[in-house]
Amino acid sequence: MEEKKAMLSLLSAGLLIFVPLSAEAQHGFLDSYTDASTCLQCHAEAATEVMQSLHWTWELTDEITGQEVGKNRVINNYCVAVPSNEPRCTSCHVGVGWEDKSFDFSDSSQIDCLVCHDGTGTYSKVPTGAGAPDPSVDLLAVAQSVTLPDRNNCGSCHFYGGGGEGVKHGSMDSSLAEPSRELDVHMGGMDFQCTTCHVPDDNEPHHIVGTRYSQENPDHMMCQSCHTAEPHTSGMTNRHAERIACQTCHIPAYARGGKATKMTWDWSTAGQMNDEGKPYSVKDENGYEIYNTKKGSFTWEENVVPEYTWFNGTVTYTLLEDQLSPEEIVPINVLHGDIDDEKALIFPVKRFTGSQPYDAGAGTFAIPNLFPFPADDTDAYWKSFDWVRALSSGMEYVGKEFVGPVDYVDTEMLWIQNHMVAPKEQSLECADCHTYQSRMNFARLGYDREEAERLQLMMQSDFWADFPVTEDGWADTGDWMGWVNVQYDPWILVVDLDKYIYMPMDGLTEQGGWGYIPR
DSSP states (O other), X not given: OOOOOEEEEEEETTEEEEEEEOSSOOOTTOOOOOSHHHHHTTOHHHXXXXXXXXXXXXXXXXXXXXXXXXXXXXXXXXXXXXXXOHHHHGGGSSBSOOOSTTOOTTOGGGBOHHHHHOSSSOOOBOTTTTTOBOTTSOHHHHHXXXXXXXXXXXXXXXXXXXXXXXXXXXXXXXXXXXXXTTTOTTTTTSOOOHXXXXXXXXXXXXXXXXXXXXXXXXXXXXXXXXXXXXXXXXXXXXXXXXXXXXXXXXXXXXXXXXXXXXEEEEGGGTTOOOTTSSOOEEEOXXXXXXXXXTTEEEEEESSBOOEEEEEOSOEEEOOTTSOOOTTSOEESEEEOOOTTOTTOEEEXXXXXXXXXXXXXXXXXXXXXXXXXXXTTOTTSHHHHOOHHHHHHHHHHHTTOOOOOOEEEEXXXXXXXXXXXXXXXXXXXXXXHHSSTTOSOOTTTTTOOHHHHHHHHTTTOOOEETTEEOOTTSEEEOTTTTOEEEEEEXXXXXXXXXXXXXXXXXXXXXXXXXXXXXXX
16 A cells, blocks of 8 residues: 655654655654643544544444433443443543543543553553553654554454454454464465554544444455455356355364364352352363453354354444343344345354343343442442342442342343455365354244255265264154164164164165164
8 A cells, every 4th residue: 555645744843854754653752751742742633533533432322222221321241331340441442531421532632542552562551440541651752653453453353352362253353463364364474464444534533443343234244345245256156145244164163273262151150158268260271261260151162163144334232221131142243144134144143141140120131239449439349249239339320220129131132254364275064064063053044944954964975774874874853763873874862862873874765764772
């Protein structure tokens, strides 16, 4: 891309100094750094751009659904909610000082320019400091070396969202900082930065393309902006692209960079103490935390095959005021679209499940005050380990009442997989979807029984008595004999009998067949 150049005028000590800026500016002329006001002396327009962005507001009105959403408004099933927990959550805000709801969003000096533009690799925030930079960081050195955002800048938050590395997204973790071509063909094979695809708007450079809220077009359109709607030489493959998102075939698995992703979070087990009556933590053999007194129980997985769902670009959320059906799994978000929706395509998703506290008396979600702020906040769950106090104070913080009692509701949240794009030689093949018990369940996707069976068995090459057989020899014969294994045909292992029977194929008819059952 041709380098854009501009000229900067800086009035300093009565001298007019002209400093050439490139796309990757080096600000060595700076001799001090205070806060964003230092940057805004020259980049005044950036303040308005940033403060109108979702990275700053964490709130927006969904123009498609009308819902009030954003990090500060939605409920999730990992850390549950931002309000009353700001000092911990806002360590990933593009600002400094968002300690509570009194934060002044109109104060441009509170913008954190350095977190996105650090070119030294040394900038970091205090994890519980409401976005404040770590005191050990040389802020002047960082300000002198600012650059366009790279994977490390974006990843400092997006690789670690939800309370730790790999918690939320599935296909985003620190392995993408320096990935191989096999892990991500774009970032590893061609050194794409995040902004190569998440392109800033020409008119609003701090408005970044990409969202997990509703959008006019589903996520595959970002692929098509380079690859077009017919990227393949095969007409059949291009016809697949009319109903199947690019990501479905080109992201065969997520969490495949040597880092596991969190799959479940059970808050109902939180609060247990060790033999000494103190909070404790347990890790598995790979070093992943599977229990924490403050947060409950977790499970982790690597190389996960996605689930698949239709998506047309519209997303709705179950919000704080919505009535729940606690006897069912409550969807945190709903990706809209179905087989009859011409705009919808089949996308790969991570299904993140949880069990979280809710207000059983009101029949709604409840916001817990988890993080003690100030430090002597005895209502916070991580101080009191009392859900009633934590939920009561959390709801009071947002102007609502906790009715009680406390109970737990099972939830799920879907994350579309957009990263860890495999090279084309590692993309899915026909048999990965069109065989018995393969990754794609066409009946569940809404195809009628006959069409689902046709699609499911299109590439099936192995049958026994007209029943499709898996790679390791298993066949489901239904009401006839149940599950059988035919690897040693004509000796057939019948699971319900827990023994082998002798049943040669030439003895089978539409009415059944004869078999020899050894004593």
